[in-house]
Amino acid sequence: MKIDILTLFPESFAPFRESIISRAQKAGTIEINFINIRDFSNDKHKKCDDAPFGGGAGMLMSVQPVYDAVKSVLTEKSKVIFPTPAGKIYNSEKARELASEQHLIFICGHYEGIDERLIQLFNAEELTIGDYVLTGGEIPTMVIVDSLLRFVPGVLKQESLSEESFTNGLLEYPQYTRPQVFNGLAVPNVLLSGNHAEIYKWREQASKQKTIRNRPDLLKGDENDEN
Ligand code: ADE
DSSP states (O other): OOOEEEEEEEGGGGOOOOOHHHHHHHHHOOOEEEEGGGGGOSSSSOOEEEETTTOOSOOOOOOHHHHHHHHHOOOTTTTEEEEEEEEOOOOOOHHHHHTTTEEEEEEEEOOOOOOHHHHHHOOOEEESSSSSEEESSHHHHHHHHHHHHHSSSSOOOHHHHHSTTTTTTTTTOOOOOOOETHHHHOGGGGGGSSOOOOOHHHHHHHHHHHHHHGGGGGGGHHHHHHO
């Protein structure tokens, strides 16, 4: 898989570069490139923002540099992603779907966003990572790329994936490590029993309880199934 990240601030990916690139390299099949949109600006001052037609607060990213930056990496196999608070909800299911693509291009938006025609021209998928507004598309891009790479074969051990939150529609069960008693709180006995069938049952039950407590919305589908 190849991932091209188009951004006005490639340096903001510095911490991400370390961890994600080494993880990607371990998988052996992933290439990640950072492309500076400003390098594509035809403006003599390399300007990359412009006022929106119709007025309103703030500026948009200029169309030309974004268009040319996308064109420089686009092939018929590419899927273009535009992280935006106005997008569809990004979740684990979408992460799995994106992980099977051959080439992803991320446009990191800034200012008030991008010209709608860029979304149309590149058939870009608009995705939001949650109902809040961040100052740019770099952090959402890091979130999306980090989470989808987990589903690229070879990046993670398979068992880490099968037991983590969202894989089976439930949150992950609680985990404990040494010591057996900490600040007066003991590890549940069953986890010390060595009885794998009982441990499995306990974890399933504890997963359900945690999901009811923290994310009852995830169980709504189950209720509907019974009706
Ligand atoms: N850009 C700014 N806020 C965002 C969000 N919540 N999700 C995706 N992209 C964004």
